[in-house]
Amino acid sequence: MTTMIPRRKSRIRQRNEDAILKAAEIVFAQRGFGAATTAEIAKRAGIPKANLHYYFNTKEDLYTQVLENILGTWLTAADDFNEDQDPKSALENYIRTKIELSRTRPEASKIFAKEIISGAPFLKDHLRGDINPWLEEKTRIFQSWIAQGKMAQVNVPHLFFLIWSMTQTYADFSTQISIVLDKEKLEKKDFDTACDMILSMVFALCNLN
Amino acid sequence: MTTMIPRRKSRIRQRNEDAILKAAEIVFAQRGFGAATTAEIAKRAGIPKANLHYYFNTKEDLYTQVLENILGTWLTAADDFNEDQDPKSALENYIRTKIELSRTRPEASKIFAKEIISGAPFLKDHLRGDINPWLEEKTRIFQSWIAQGKMAQVNVPHLFFLIWSMTQTYADFSTQISIVLDKEKLEKKDFDTACDMILSMVFALCNLN
DNA sequence: GTCTATACTGGGATAGAC
DNA sequence: GTCTATCCCAGTATAGAC
Numbered sequence: 001m002t003t004m005i006p007r008r009k010s011r012i013r014q015r016n017e018d019a020i021l022k023a024a025e026i027v028f029a030q031r032g033f034g035a036a037t038t039a040e041i042a043k044r045a046g047i048p049k050a051n052l053h054y055y056f057n058t059k060e061d062l063y064t065q066v067l068e069n070i071l072g073t074w075l076t077a078a079d080d081f082n083e084d085q086d087p088k089s090a091l092e093n094y095i096r097t098k099i100e101l102s103r104t105r106p107e108a109s110k111i112f113a114k115e116i117i118s119g120a121p122f123l124k125d126h127l128r129g130d131i132n133p134w135l136e137e138k139t140r141i142f143q144s145w146i147a148q149g150k151m152a153q154v155n156v157p158h159l160f161f162l163i164w165s166m167t168q169t170y171a172d173f174s175t176q177i178s179i180v181l182d183k184e185k186l187e188k189k190d191f192d193t194a195c196d197m198i199l200s201m202v203f204a205l206c207n208l209n
Numbered sequence: 210m211t212t213m214i215p216r217r218k219s220r221i222r223q224r225n226e227d228a229i230l231k232a233a234e235i236v237f238a239q240r241g242f243g244a245a246t247t248a249e250i251a252k253r254a255g256i257p258k259a260n261l262h263y264y265f266n267t268k269e270d271l272y273t274q275v276l277e278n279i280l281g282t283w284l285t286a287a288d289d290f291n292e293d294q295d296p297k298s299a300l301e302n303y304i305r306t307k308i309e310l311s312r313t314r315p316e317a318s319k320i321f322a323k324e325i326i327s328g329a330p331f332l333k334d335h336l337r338g339d340i341n342p343w344l345e346e347k348t349r350i351f352q353s354w355i356a357q358g359k360m361a362q363v364n365v366p367h368l369f370f371l372i373w374s375m376t377q378t379y380a381d382f383s384t385q386i387s388i389v390l391d392k393e394k395l396e397k398k399d400f401d402t403a404c405d406m407i408l409s410m411v412f413a414l415c416n417l418n
Numbered sequence: 419g420t421c422t423a424t425a426c427t428g429g430g431a432t433a434g435a436c
Numbered sequence: 437g438t439c440t441a442t443c444c445c446a447g448t449a450t451a452g453a454c
Contacts, residue, residue, distance in 0.1 A: 010437075030327055035243025037429060050440050053431060110326050113381070117319050118239055120384045127388045135389060157389055158406055165378035166371050172322070173374070175329045179336045180344060180366055197367055197414065204413030205406065219419075246447060259422050262449060 017055050019045040024066050029107035032114040033063050033122070067115070067122060070108040075130060077101060083141050087151045088208040090141075092199060095163060099195045102171035103188070109171035135160060152207035159205070166198050226264050228254040233275050238316035241323040242272050242331070276324070276331060279317040284339060286310060292350050296360045297417040299350075301408060304372060308404045311380035312397070318380035344369060361416035368414070375407050 009017070023044035027036045038059055042049040056062040078097050081090035102109055115123050139156040146153055170177065174186055181190065203209055218226070232253035236245045247268055251258040265271040287306050290299035311318055324332050348365040355362055379386065383395055390399065412418055 012438080016438095031243055032241050032323070032327075033244070034240055038431090039429065048440065049429090050431085050442095051438080054437095054439065057431085059430070113326055114241070114323060116385050117322055117381050118241075120388075124384075124388070127385060131385075132389060155402055155406065158403055161378060161382070161386055161389075161403070162375050162406060162410070165374040165382070169370060169374035172326050173370070175333075176325050176336060176340075177370055179329075179333070180341060180370075193364055194367055194370070197364065197371060201371070201410035201414050205410050221420075225420095247449090248447070257422065258447095259424095259449085260420080263419095263421065266449085268448070 013055070016045075016047060016051075019047065020052055020055055020062065021066060021069065024062055025070075025107045025111065028063060028066060029110035029114075032118065033059075034118075036063075038062075064122060066111065067126075070105075070111060071126060071130065073105070073108070074101070074112075075134065079134070081138075081141070083144060087142070087145045087206065088203065091202055091206070091208070095167060095198055095202065096195060098163065098167035099170065099191050099198070102167055103186075103191045106171035106174060109168050113168065113172045152205070154206055159202070163198070163202065166194075166201075170194055222264070225254075225256060225260075228256065229261055229264055229271070230275060230278065233271055234279075234316045234320065237272060237275060238319035238323075241327065242268075245272075247271075273331060275320065276335075279314075279320060280335060280339065282314070282317070283310070283321075284343065288343070290347075290350070292353060296351070296354045296415065297412065300411055300415070300417070304376060304407055304411065305404060307372065307376035308379065308400050308407070311376055312395075312400045315380035315383060318377050322377065322381045361414070363415055368411070372407070372411065375403075375410075379403055 020041065023041045024036075027041045027044060031037075031040075036059070038052050039049045041062070042052040045052070052062075056065065078094060078101070080097075081094060112123075115121075120127060135157065138160070142151075142154075142156045142159075145151050170186065170191060177190075178185055229250065232250045233245075236250045236253060240246075240249075245268070247261050248258045250271070251261040254261070261271075265274065287303060287310070289306075290303060321332075324330075329336060344366065347369070351360075351363075351365045351368075354360050379395065379400060386399075387394055
């Protein structure tokens with residue numbers, strides 16, 4: 001077992017893997033797993049196609065790696081609310097964080113969206129293993145806030161479905177939104193407008209004014 | 210020009226085309242254009258793979274046809290509100306219709322979602338040509354309601370982005386939602402719950418209570 | 419008019435070179 | 437340890453049979 005020691009990756013390996021992963025995120029976002037080609041990813045990463053298969057044995061390995069990375073940032077970035085806060089600022093922080101993720105990492109959101117729409121062939125286990133427990137814990141927190149009369153009685157899982165959809169649509173459907181708003185790409189101020197509207201709606205629903 | 214007369218399609222052709230289109234909708238929804246294979250569509254339609262190419266020359270032709278069909282139902286189903294109505298019932302009708310479409314034709318919604326997330330390579334022209342004018346007209350109507358003090362001042366395009374996202378998420382993300390709610394598939398009552406919440410939020414935002 | 423055997427292409431993966 | 441010539445299969449499309 002000579003490889004048990006977590007040897008430092010060679011500089012060249014590090015550089016190439018990073019380039020591949022970055023390229024893969026863009027290509028997978030646009031094409032989805034099935035339609036993406038290792039050729040396109042390699043080209044975008046600036047390495048020969050066949051070389052990509054040296055660093056990532058299969059296309060599936062590469063895709064899985066990309067999903068894991070995204071899931072990491074995702075769950076850590078939006079996990080900072082707890083029972084001691086008040087519901088209004090907890091929700092506000094969460095929604096602002098989600099909108100900011102959509103603005104700064106739209107590809108990540110798109111990859112997720114396509115994966116789920118396809119029936120989550122790769123993410124189903126993660127949905128059950130990571131996201132479900134996460135939501136159950138949050139639901140518990142909200143239930144206690146409701147019991148304490150700090151907010152209105154709402155269906156908590158559905159509240160999250162709606163928040164997810166509203167915040168992520170500005171990443172996933174940016175093409176359509178850009179066309180309607182007649183601009184090359186969405187600006188910070190569009191996300192701010194959206195965020196304000198979402199907050200109003202959610203606060204009203206939860207009776208937090 | 211013997212074919213100028215719009216001859217009735219033969220019965221066998223009609224039957225096969227219908228079967229192919231129906232199968233295509235399911236496969237394109239799950240895979241997207243690029244990853245879908247004509248073989249899988251043919252198999253699902255119950256005809257030999259090569260035969261499909263007799264009825265639809267190219268995969269692109271088939272996909273375009275599917276998109277057109279969807280766009281048809283889409284635009285007609287949700288186009289029945291005008292200046293003379295009051296904003297509350299207009300919005301309620303629209304949202305109920307959208308939710309009903311998500312419930313009864315989830316594949317259609319998924320195909321659209323994937324197409325847009327991919328940058329709308331096939332739909333870009335339709336977005337500019339059909340959907341944009343549609344939204345512009347609706348925006349005009351809402352502006353007049355706002356001017357008459359019948360509802361609060363809201364950003365109309367963004368209001369639609371949010372309504373679209375909330376209503377469509379129950380079709381597009383049904384896999385995730387089913388897992389969270391721990392059921393095989395979504396029931397009518399889940400859509401009803403969602404609809405009520407969406408209506409509450411939208412009415413509150415527009416000050417329609 | 420309807421169907422299928424077959425050609426051709428592009429893409430994932432590997433054996434072996436450097 | 438790094439890279440690439442090459443293989444093989446899957447997938448679209450067609451030429452020609454029925």
